Structures are given as C-alpha cells and as structure tokens.
Amino acid sequence: MELRNNQYVIDGVPVTAIAEKYGSPLYIYESARMISQYQRMTGAFKDARVRIHYACKALTNINVLRLFCRLGAGLDAVSMQEVRLGLKAGFNPQDILYTPNCVSIEEIEEAVETGVRINIDNISILEEFGIKHGKEVPVCIRINPHIMAGSNHKISTGHIDSKFGISIYQMPHVHRIVETNGMIVEGIHMHSGSDILDVEVFLRGAEILFETAQSFRDLQYVDFGSGFKVAYRVDDVATDIEALGEHLTRRFNQFCQDYGRDLTLLFEPGKFLVSEAGYFVARVNVVKQTTSTVFAGVDSGMNHFIRPMFYDAYHEIINVSKPEGKTRIYAVVGYICETDTFGWNRKITEISAGDYLLFKNAGAYCFAMSSNYNSRYRPAEVMVHRGKDYLIRRREEMEDLTRNQVEADLGFADVDTKD
Ligand SMILES: *Cc1c(COP(=O)(O)O)cnc(C)c1O
Numbered sequence: 001m002e003l004r005n006n007q008y009v010i011d012g013v014p015v016t017a018i019a020e021k022y023g024s025p026l027y028i029y030e031s032a033r034m035i036s037q038y039q040r041m042t043g044a045f046k047d048a049r050v051r052i053h054y055a056c057k058a059l060t061n062i063n064v065l066r067l068f069c070r071l072g073a074g075l076d077a078v079s080m081q082e083v084r085l086g087l088k089a090g091f092n093p094q095d096i097l098y099t100p101n102c103v104s105i106e107e108i109e110e111a112v113e114t115g116v117r118i119n120i121d122n123i124s125i126l127e128e129f130g131i132k133h134g135k136e137v138p139v140c141i142r143i144n145p146h147i148m149a150g151s152n153h154k155i156s157t158g159h160i161d162s163k164f165g166i167s168i169y170q171m172p173h174v175h176r177i178v179e180t181n182g183m184i185v186e187g188i189h190m191h192s193g194s195d196i197l198d199v200e201v202f203l204r205g206a207e208i209l210f211e212t213a214q215s216f217r218d219l220q221y222v223d224f225g226s227g228f229k230v231a232y233r234v235d236d237v238a239t240d241i242e243a244l245g246e247h248l249t250r251r252f253n254q255f256c257q258d259y260g261r262d263l264t265l266l267f268e269p270g271k272f273l274v275s276e277a278g279y280f281v282a283r284v285n286v287v288k289q290t291t292s293t294v295f296a297g298v299d300s301g302m303n304h305f306i307r308p309m310f311y312d313a314y315h316e317i318i319n320v321s322k323p324e325g326k327t328r329i330y331a332v333v334g335y336i337c338e339t340d341t342f343g344w345n346r347k348i349t350e351i352s353a354g355d356y357l358l359f360k361n362a363g364a365y366c367f368a369m370s371s372n373y374n375s376r377y378r379p380a381e382v383m384v385h386r387g388k389d390y391l392i393r394r395r396e397e398m399e400d401l402t403r404n405q406v407e408a409d410l411g412f413a414d415v416d417t418k419d
Contacts, residue, residue: 001030001279001358001360006323006324007323008318008323008358010028010030010279010384011030011031011032011384011386011387012387013387013388013389015279015281015358016320016321018281018382018384018389019283019320019356021389022380022382022389022391022395023395024282024283024299024300024356024379025280025281025298025299025300025304026280026281026379026380026381026382027279027280027281027362027366027367027379027380027382028278028279028280028281028381028382028383028384028389029059029061029064029277029278029279029363029381029382029383029392030277030278030383030384031067031277031384031386032385032386033276033277034067034068034273034274034277034363035067037272037273037274037276038052038068038073038273040241041267041269041273043245044241044242044244044245044246045248045249045267046245047249047253048245048248048252048253049262049263049265050264050265050267051073051074051264051266051267052074052267052268052269052273053073053074053075053096053097053223053267053268054068054073054075054076054269054270054273055076055078055269055270056075056077056082056086056270057077057078057079057082057270057365057368058270058271058274058363058364058368059270059274059363059364059365059366059367059368060082060085060368061381061392061393062085062088062089062392063383063392064274064383064392065085065089065091066089066090068273069089069090069091073095074091074095074097074266075095075096075097076096076099076268076270077096077097077098077099077116078098078100078101079100079103079107080098080103080107080110080111083096083098083114084114086116087114093114093115093116093117094115094116094117096117097117097119097140097189097223097266097268098111098117098118098119099119099189099191099268100121101163102122102163105125105128105129108120108125108129112133112137117138117140117186117187118137118140119141119187119189120140120141120142120166121141121164121165122166123166123170123173123174123177126139126141126166129183130177130178130180130181130183131181133183134181134182134183135182135183135184138183138185138186138187139183139184139185139186139187140185140186140189140221140223141174141185141187141188141189141216142164142166142190143165143166143167143168143171143188143189143190143208143209143212144162144166144167144168144190145165145190145192145205145209146167146168147192147201147204147205147208164191168208168212171212171215175215178216185216185218185219186218186219187219187220187221187222187223187266188209188212188213188219188222189222189223189225189266190208190209191223191224191225191226191268192205192225193227195227195228195229195230195271196227197227197228197229197244198229198239199239199244199247202224202244202248203248203251206224206248206251209222209224210251210255213255213259214259219259219261220264221263221264221265221266222255222264222265222266223267223268224248224266225267226269226270226271226272227239228241228269228271228272230271230272230276230361231276232313232314232315232316232361233314233316234316239272241272248265252265270364270365271364271365274364275361275362275363276360276361276363277363278361278362278363278364278366278367279358279360279362280304280315280358280359280362280366280379281320281356281357281358281359282298282299282300282304282334282356282357283299283354283355283356283357284352284354284355284356284357285335285353287351287352293331294328294329294330294331295330295331295332295333296331296332296348296351296357297333298332298333298334298335298357299335300334300335300376301334301336301340301373301374302334302373303334303336303371303372303373303374303376304334304366304367304370304376304378304379305334305342305359305362305370306366306369306371307365307366308341308342308343309340309341310369314343315342315343315359315360315361315362316360317332317342317343317348317359317360318348318360319348319349319350319351319355319356319357319358320355320356320357320358321352321354321355321356322351322352322355323349324349325349325350326349326350327347327348327349327350328348328349328350328351329345329347330345330348330351331343331344331345332346336373336374337374342359367379367381372396372400372401377396377397377400377401378395378396378400379395380393380394380395381393
C-alpha cells in the first residue's frame with residue numbers, strides 16, 4: 001500500500017473504492033506483497049537447496065494457497081482439513097508436510113491415506129505408527145530443542161514446558177523405536193514459535209538440530225520451522241532474513257558435507273509470507289467523547305480481528321478516508337459487548353463517523369481466527385492482483401448463521417411460564 005495523490009492505494013487501487021464496492025468490514029490482500037516476500041526468502045537462501053512450505057493456518061483462503069502453489073512453494077498443514085484444502089488447491093501430496101499436535105492416531109492414518117508427508121511429535125504415536133507401517137511410510141520427527149526464544153509465552157513453542165515436539169533428551173528412546181521397527185526417518189524438524197526469530201538465538205537452536213540430525217542416516221530434509229518476525233510498528237526490528245540466509249546457508253552446506261549427502265533445507269513461514277500483505281478495513285460508526293478519552297467505534301470487533309485482545313498485538317491504524325490533516329488521539333474500539341479494543345492512544349488524522357479505518361499486518365492469523373461471536377457475519381475477503389480487485393470470499397449472511405442449527409422436534413409443550 002502506498003499514499004499516492006492524497007489517496008491510499010493497494011497495487012494502484014484506492015482502498016476507499018474497494019471498501020465502497022464490497023462493503024465493510026473487509027479483508028484486502030495484496031498478491032504482489034506475498035510474491036515479493038516469497039522471493040525474498042528464496043533469494044536469501046539461493047545458495048542452499050531450500051524449499052519453502054507455506055504454513056497455511058495463517059490464512060487459508062484457497063486463492064492464497066493457489067498463489068503459493070504456483071510460486072513453487074510446498075505446504076505446512078496442521079490439520080486434516082488443511083491437508084484437504086491444500087490438495088484441493090493443487091499441491092502435490094509429497095509437497096505437503098502434515099504437522100499435527102495432540103491429534104488422534106486415526107487422523108494421522110487419514111493423512112497417510114492421502115500420501116502427504118507425516119511429521120510426528122510424540123513418542124507414543126511414533127511407536128504406534130512404527131509398529132503399523134514399519135519402513136513403508138517414512139516419517140519426519142519434530143524435536144523440542146528446549147530453547148526459550150522471544151518473550152511471549154503464548155506463541156513460543158520450543159521451551160521446556162511446551163507441549164510440542166519430542167524432547168532431545170528422549171532421542172535414545174526414539175532411536176530404539178525407529179530401529180526396532182525398521183522405520184525410515186526422512187526429516188527432522190523444529191519450530192520454536194511465532195514472531196521470535198532472532199538470528200543469534202536461531203543459529204544456536206540450529207546447532208541442536210544438526211547434532212540430532214547426525215544420528216539419523218536416512219534424512220532427506222532438515223526443517224527449521226518458522227518464527228520469522230515482521231515489523232508491526234514503524235520502528236520494530238524484523239528478522240534479518242538476508243543475514244540469516246548467509247549464515248545458515250554456510251552452516252547448512254557444511255553440515256551436508258559432514259553428513260555425507262546433500263539435504264534439503266526447509267522452512268515453513270506463515271506470518272512472514274502473508275502478514276504485511278493483508279489489510280483490514282472497518283467503518284467508523286460513532287465518535288464518542290468521554291471524560292477521559294475519545295473513542296472511535298467501528299462496525300467490527302474482536303470477532304473479526306482478535307489479535308489485539310488475544311495477544312496484545314499492536315496493529316497500526318490509519319484513517320484512509322483522511323490521508324492528510326491534523327491528528328488527534330483516539331481509542332479505537334469494536335462493537336462487541338465486552339472490552340473490545342483495537343488500539344489505545346493512537347494518533348490518527350481526525351476521525352468522523354463514516355470514515356474507513358485501515359488496520360495493517362492483517363494477513364496472518366486475522367481472518368483465520370475470526371468467529372461469529374455476537375452472531376455477526378464474518379467479513380468478505382478481496383485480493384488485489386496486478387492492479388485489479390477480486391472477491392475471494394463472500395460476506396456471510398443470515399443463512400450462514402443458521403445453516404447447521406437444528407430446529408429439533410422439542411416442542412417444549414411441557415414447559416410454560418410457571419416453570
Ligand atoms: C504456526 C506454525 C508455523 C508458522 O509460524 P509463523 O510464525 O506464522 O511463521 C510453522 N510451523 C508450524 C509447525 C506451525 O505450527
């Protein structure tokens with residue numbers, strides 16, 4: 001998005017025009033940004049045999065999946081439903097890595113049927129899987145390296161208390177299971193959490209992964225997960241992907257030499273690929289002056305955009321209806337009947353009822369986490385591709401709220417006002 005002739009435009013299309021056309025609230029995605037983030041990543045690792053798997057839980061619209069499929073990405077799926085969406089979008093099963101956590105063995109068996117690659121993060125499942133499939137179905141093993149990265153406990157997954165992965169201290173047990181069943185371990189994986197990637201800490205984690213990987217002799221790939229940081233505030237530090245590419249490529253190629261074979265270096269970013277490509281637009285219903293602050297209340301809430309309330313996430317807010325002019329300080333809030341704040345103390349150009357506010361970094365974990373709370377419809381989604389806007393999901397309607405409700409034959413004839 002850029003400011004051009006006093007208008008905010010996404011790939012040349014004015015944001016307010018898109019909002020007028022499709023209504024609000026609305027999610028808008030910029031394909032050019034997804035493409036450039038993907039290319040930035042492959043570029044940073046151009047000297048390694050790298051594969052990028054899009055972690056689709058960030059944003060599962062089928063058009064987004066198709067775009068990454070066309071770009072040559074693979075897919076990281078955490079549920080059977082994501083596997084199905086990926087297959088529907090055209091991914092080859094062998095380019096999908098299924099990485100579940102705490103799912104039943106039945107769901108894992110279902111995934112095996114579809115031919116996707118299987119990532120196992122639990123000893124008991126590994127054992128059951130090995131007894132059943134032996135060498136017939138290769139597996140990837142997710143390890144827990146026991147490193148604490150980042151400070152947000154809700155989104156870090158590689159620390160000692162984490163439910164993810166098999167502890168590196170349990171590797172002797174893993175080897176026992178693998179050897180006894182003649183299993184083939186084709187990949188080794190770690191993912192230490194979201195939005196935490198500091199190059200130094202990451203390289204230390206990588207050493208643990210390399211050390212563990214040495215003891216598995218059938219590897220084809222080493223998967224470093226994700227955790228890439230993107231900037232939410234103007235002065236935020238994002239992961240220096242080029243620096244990481246340079247250091248890790250050198251180290252990885254060295255590892256391949258020591259290992260005795262060329263392996264594939266795998267990453268599975270979600271946020272890095274789509275966060276900055278997404279924008280959320282809502283319309284101001286009321287501007288309310290109280291004794292302590294000025295509220296701008298919009299036609300949406302945490303039901304559509306939960307990250308500020310859920311993770312204390314900061315999302316920049318811009319009044320796209322008034323690109324220039326004097327700013328005032330606002331609390332931007334939603335219409336949900338409980339505390340529902342998008343941002344406190346935000347300097348925004350003067351807001352009037354009817355203005356469109358735009359929230360940045362709304363590509364990852366925004367629509368994907370939306371709900372029908374307060375019985376509201378979920379928003380529409382639009383993709384701007386090569387200067388043209390496309391509707392990629394219709395706004396919900398009343399029928400969507402009632403579709404699965406059953407008006408059962410209860411009658412309640414036995415209930416009356418005296419009860
Ligand atoms: C969520 C997740 C990712 C993606 O994380 P981002 O921070 O969005 O890049 C990658 N791998 C696994 C296993 C995940 O659960």
